[in-house]
Amino acid sequence: MFMETTVLQRKPLWQAFISLSIANLFSKLGNVVSEIAIPLFVYQMTESSMVTAGVAITAQLSNIIVGVFSGPLIDRFSARKVSVICDAINALAILLIPLFYSLEILDVTLLAGLVMLSKFIDVPGETAKAVLLPALISRDSLPRERVNGITAGLDNIADLAGPSLVGLLLAITGTLYVLVVDAISFLVSALIIGLLLRKYGVKDNIATEKTNRQIYGRGWH
DSSP: OOHHHHHHHHHHHOOHHHHHHHHHHHHEEEEEEEEHHHHHHHHHHHHHHHHHHHHHHHHHHHHHHGGGGHHHHHHOOOOOHHHHHHHHHHHHHHHHHHHHHTTTOOHHHHHHHHHHHHHEEEEHHHHHHHHHHHHHHHHTTHHHHHHHHHHHHHHHHHHHHHHOOOOOHHTTTHHHHHHHHHHHHHHHHHIIIIIIITTOOTTTSOOHHHHHHHHHHHOOO
C-alpha cells in the first residue's frame, strides 16, 4: 500500500501544463494575427507603404528595447502576474484600434502608439510564460522531453494556423473584426493563466530566482 501511494504521489500532474499550453497557444495565435492584420490595417487606413513600414519598424524597436527589462520585471512581480497583465493590456491596445476607428478619432499617431504598446508589452508577457513552463516541469514532475515536444508542436500549429485563420477571417468579416478576434485571443490567454493556473495551485512564487536565471542564462531545453 505504501509503495502504491508513493507511485501515485509521483505521477505527473498535467492540468496546469495543459492550461498554460492552451493559454500560450492563444497568445501565439494572437501574435501571428497581429503581425499580419495590423500592417494590413495600417496600409488600408493610410494607403501609404512608407507609413506602414515606419509603424512596423517603430513597433519592432520598442519590442527589442523592452526585452532588457523583462527579467527584472518578472522577478519583482512574478511570472504569472506579468503574463496576465501583459496579455490583458495587449488585448486592450488591439481592441482600441477598431474602437477608435469606428468613433472616427483614430489618426496615424494614435494608431502607431497603440501598435507600439502592443509590441512593447508582448515581450515580458511571452518571457513570463517561458519562465512558468520549466517551473511547472519541476513542480509536477513532468517528462521534460515530452513537454518540449508538445510545446514545439503547439508553436508550429500557431505558426501554420495563424495565417490561414487570418485569411479566413478577412474573407468572412474584414480587418476590423480580425483585430477584435485578435484582442479576444489575448484576453482568453490572460483569463486562463489568471484563473485556471491559480485553481491548479500555481503560486506567484513558483518561478524562483534560480529558475529565472536558468531561463535567461542557458535556457531550459
